[in-house]
Amino acid sequence: MQDRLAxxxxxxxxxxxxxxxxxxxxxxSRAMRYAVQGGKRLRxxxxxxxxxxxxxxxxxxxxxxxxxxxxxxxxxxxDDLPSMDDDDLRRGQxxxxxxxxEATAILAGDALQALAFELLADARIGTAEAxxxxxxxxxQASGARGMVWGQALDIAAETAGTPLDLEAITRLQGGKTxxxxxxxxxxxxxxxxxxxxxxxxxxxxxxxxxxxxDDILDVTGSEAATGKRxxxxxxxxxxxxxxxxxxxxxxxxxxRLAEVADGALRDYGAAAGNLRALSRFVIERDT
Amino acid sequence: MQDRLAxxxxxxxxxxxxxxxxxxxxxxSRAMRYAVQGGKRLRxxxxxxxxxxxxxxxxxxxxxxxxxxxxxxxxxxxDDLPSMDDDDLRRGQxxxxxxxxEATAILAGDALQALAFELLADARIGTAEAxxxxxxxxxQASGARGMVWGQALDIAAETAGTPLDLEAITRLQGGKTxxxxxxxxxxxxxxxxxxxxxxxxxxxxxxxxxxxxDDILDVTGSEAATGKRxxxxxxxxxxxxxxxxxxxxxxxxxxRLAEVADGALRDYGAAAGNLRALSRFVIERDT
Numbered sequence: 001m002q003d004r005l006a007x008x009x010x011x012x013x014x015x016x017x018x019x020x021x022x023x024x025x026x027x028x029s030r031a032m033r034y035a036v037q038g039g040k041r042l043r044x045x046x047x048x049x050x051x052x053x054x055x056x057x058x059x060x061x062x063x064x065x066x067x068x069x070x071x072x073x074x075x076x077x078x079d080d081l082p083s084m085d086d087d088d089l090r091r092g093q094x095x096x097x098x099x100x101x102e103a104t105a106i107l108a109g110d111a112l113q114a115l116a117f118e119l120l121a122d123a124r125i126g127t128a129e130a131x132x133x134x135x136x137x138x139x140q141a142s143g144a145r146g147m148v149w150g151q152a153l154d155i156a157a158e159t160a161g162t163p164l165d166l167e168a169i170t171r172l173q174g175g176k177t178x179x180x181x182x183x184x185x186x187x188x189x190x191x192x193x194x195x196x197x198x199x200x201x202x203x204x205x206x207x208x209x210x211x212x213x214d215d216i217l218d219v220t221g222s223e224a225a226t227g228k229r230x231x232x233x234x235x236x237x238x239x240x241x242x243x244x245x246x247x248x249x250x251x252x253x254x255x256r257l258a259e260v261a262d263g264a265l266r267d268y269g270a271a272a273g274n275l276r277a278l279s280r281f282v283i284e285r286d287t
Numbered sequence: 288m289q290d291r292l293a294x295x296x297x298x299x300x301x302x303x304x305x306x307x308x309x310x311x312x313x314x315x316s317r318a319m320r321y322a323v324q325g326g327k328r329l330r331x332x333x334x335x336x337x338x339x340x341x342x343x344x345x346x347x348x349x350x351x352x353x354x355x356x357x358x359x360x361x362x363x364x365x366d367d368l369p370s371m372d373d374d375d376l377r378r379g380q381x382x383x384x385x386x387x388x389e390a391t392a393i394l395a396g397d398a399l400q401a402l403a404f405e406l407l408a409d410a411r412i413g414t415a416e417a418x419x420x421x422x423x424x425x426x427q428a429s430g431a432r433g434m435v436w437g438q439a440l441d442i443a444a445e446t447a448g449t450p451l452d453l454e455a456i457t458r459l460q461g462g463k464t465x466x467x468x469x470x471x472x473x474x475x476x477x478x479x480x481x482x483x484x485x486x487x488x489x490x491x492x493x494x495x496x497x498x499x500x501d502d503i504l505d506v507t508g509s510e511a512a513t514g515k516r517x518x519x520x521x522x523x524x525x526x527x528x529x530x531x532x533x534x535x536x537x538x539x540x541x542x543r544l545a546e547v548a549d550g551a552l553r554d555y556g557a558a559a560g561n562l563r564a565l566s567r568f569v570i571e572r573d574t
Contacts, residue, residue, distance in 0.1 A: 023431045028439040032431060078397060083389035102370035103442045106393065107435050110365060110400065114430030117404045121423035128415035135422050136408035143401030144310045144319060148394050152315035155390045 001277040005045055008065065011058070012044040013037070015066040019115060031096050031108035032115070035073045038091040038227070040287060042210070042278070043068045043184040049274045050188030050199055060125050060191065064134060067119035068184045071142055074112035075180075077105050079151060092227035113142070126191050133190045141183040150175025163239035170208065177214075178207035185275075201264035202275065209257035210282045212250050215240040217286070219247060225286045254283045288564040292332055295352065298345070299331040300324075302353040306402060318383050318395035319402070322360045325378040325514070327574060329497070329565070330355045330471040336561045337475030337486055347412050347478065351421060354406035355471045358429055361399035362467075364392050366438060379514035400429075413478050420477045428470040437462025450526030457495065464501075465494035472562075488551035489562065496544035497569045499537050502527040504573070506534060512573045541570045 016036045023029035044065035051061030080087040080095040081102060088098050097105035120134045140146060153172045157164050164172065185203035189196035217226055218233050219242050233240045241250045258279040265272040303323045310316035331352035338348030367374040367382040368389060375385050384392035407421045427433060440459045444451050451459065472490035476483035504513055505520050506529050520527045528537045545566040552559040 020431075024436055026436075026439060027443065028431055028436060074397075078393055081390075081393065083393065101446075103368075104439070106365055106368065106370065107439050107442070110361075110396070111431035111435040113397065113400050114426045114435065117422055118426035118430060121419055121426065128419045132408055132415045132418055132422075135404055135419075139401045139405035139408065143405060144307075144315055144398035148398040148401065149311055149313075149315060152313060152391070152394050155394070156314065159388075 001274060001281070004274060005041070005281075008045045008048050009041045011062055012041055012065045012069055015062050015119075016069060019066060019070070019119060027100050027104045028107055028111060031077075031100050031104050032112055034093075034099065035077050035096055035108055035112060036070060038093075039069070039073075040285070041065075041069060042282065043072055043180060045278060046181065046184035046203075046206075046275075047187040049278065050185050051191060052188070053268060053271055053275065054188035054192040054194050056126070056188055056191045061187065063119045063122035063125055064187050064191070065184075067116040067134075067138065068180065068187070070112045070119060071116040071138065072180060074109040074116070075142075075147060075151070077109040077112070081105055084151070084155060087229060087232075089223065089228050092224075116142075130191045130193065133193075134187065137183050137186065137190055141179040146175050146179030147177075150177070150179070158236070158238065163237070163243070165239070166241075166244050169239060169241065169244065173208065173211040174204070177211050178204065181207035181210065198264050198267060202261045202279075205257045205261035205264065206279050206282060209254045209261065209279065212241040212254040212257070213283050213285065215242045216247065216250055216254065218242070221286060227287070258283045288561060288568070291561060292328070292568075295332045295335050296328045298349055299328055299352045299356055302349050302406075303356060306353060306357070306406060314387050314391045315394055315398060318364075318387050318391050319399055321380075321386065322364050322383055322395055322399060323357060325380075326356070326360075327572070328352075328356060329569065330359055330467060332565060333468065333471035333490075333493075333562075334474040336565060337472050338478060339475070340555055340558055340562065341475035341479040341481050343413070343475055343478045348474065350406045350409040350412055351474050351478070352471075354403040354421075354425065355467065355474070357399045357406065358403040358425065359467060361396040361403070362429075362434060362438070364396040364399070368392055371438075371442060374516060374519075376510065376515050379511075403429075417478045417480065420480075421474065424470050424473065424477055428466040433462050433466030434464075437464070437466070445523070445525065450524070450530070452526070453528075453531050456526060456528065456531065460495060460498040461491070464498050465491065468494035468497060485551050485554060489548050489566075492544045492548035492551065493566050493569060496541045496548065496566065499528040499541040499544070500570050500572065502529045503534065503537055503541065505529070508573060514574070545570045 020033045047065040047068055048061050077096045079085050080090055081097055087095055125131050150172050182203040186196040186199045189199055218230050221230050223230055261279040262276050307320045334352040334355055335348050364383045366372050368384055374382055383395055407418055412418050437459050469490040473483040473486045476486055505517050508517050510517055548566040549563050
């Protein structure tokens with residue numbers, strides 16, 4: 001599995017380098033290339049494994065994996081902005097607006113979003129119908145009903161200063177991080193034209209487990225390992241899964257959700273081994 | 288032609304209202320609906336006329352017209368941000384970050400971009416191949432080789448404080464405003480699967496004429512008519528087509544380009560009457 005993850009990381013980086021390598025030179029393209037470096041590539045790995053499980057060749061899935069990472073990178077660049085989460089460290093490096101300017105960070109994020117949709121139009125992926133299903137799914141997952149909606153709720157809650165309850169945080173994270181994870185996990189059935197229901201259930205549990213693990217790492221993790229500031233949420237008095245469930249309670253819930261995720265894969269049998277390894281990785285990671 | 292423009296305005300507004308009307312309530316969806324109100328709807332009109340000229344029914348073209356206006360609205364919301372052009376007035380109303388916050392303006396722009404691609408996936412438009420051609424074309428037109436690239440050049444020139452020459456401004460505007468106008472004007476052939484070469488030539492000339500007219504209005508126009516601040520570029524010592532060509536020179540060049548645009552439509556004959564009227568509208572408008 002570690003080999004497979006390393007291979008996906010190298011392949012998706014090469015694909016992103018190819019997609020951004022011939023852009024006109026300048027701060028914009030440099031900031032875009034900078035923003036798509038590094039990261040765990042969890043979403044790309046979900047795309048690749050989901051594709052493999054549905055008989056989609058790696059070459060066909062790769063532009064989709066690159067697209068979801070470009071989309072994710074745009075969301076990080078914008079979320080890190082001073083008027084949003086105001087973060088100065090990401091993936092162990094200065095954030096884009098610190099390294100360049102706010103204007104460049106906004107524009108690089110905007111262009112990375114466009115790049116994500118450009119990548120989904122790539123003929124290597126498959127039929128026009130398959131690519132169009134991906135376009136529609138990514139637009140919905142990333143927009144005002146999904147990722148951006150979750151981020152807007154998060155900002156609103158922080159501004160209001162009233163900590164959210166468990167139900168509200170679960171809904172919020174279902175948008176903010178869950179929607180894109182669901183897109184990645186259902187990419188295989190979407191390309192193949194298969195029923196995405198089982199992958200949907202897997203992704204819903206995995207996405208929440210991922211966010212709980214993130215909240216745990218904000219308390220127990222190090223900046224060296226995570227590459228971003230830790231202890232920020234607790235410092236800001238922000239409600240998280242850890243503040244609401246306690247550390248042992250959050251750890252138990254993440255493990256339970258990883259089991260729910262694995263359970264959703266039952267009908268796939270042994271073929272889903274890599275996706276089961278991914279759910280273990282999600283809750284055991286220190287990064 | 289005025290009737291046709293008014294009809295397009297009403298239809299595209301209804302389509303945008305429909306697309307944003309069922310979003311979860313909150314600042315995000317309110318800001319999105321606010322941002323897609325009003326405007327000349329030049330790009331939507333280009334889509335509708337280009338479609339009609341290529342035998343594409345109005346109903347099929349309407350989601351594309353709404354998509355290009357959603358994309359355009361996102362670009363205005365982001366360009367108006369304090370770290371970009373820092374504008375407080377747009378379409379006669381406070382800009383989104385003034386009415387709400389910077390965070391809401393960034394997120395509303397982000398979600399409007401996603402909405403544009405969601406609209407292009409609409410089955411009413413036509414075959415999956417046709418919709419995919421539009422997705423690829425809009426992603427390229429709006430990204431790091433097109434619109435966002437032009438805006439980045441504009442910001443860089445302003446930061447550097449060295450006014451651009453005519454060739455540089457022409458290239459910059461070819462990205463900043465030209466690329467999206469080209470997308471709109473070629474939407475008809477893209478949907479129909481026709482050769483877009485003539486519409487491409489029409490759009491290149493029209494886009495530049497449009498920008499020159501914009502620079503002229505920044506000098507001769509009123510805030511009441513344009514709905515935005517005027518005299519900003521001259522005040523900032525920014526190079527524009529007017530500062531480089533003089534007012535009469537810029538007016539002559541806009542008229543010349545409108546004729547070039549009309550010339551590109553020659554083979555369409557009388558059927559292109561509305562597109563010829565649009566090029567006159569572009570250079571004669573006071574708004």
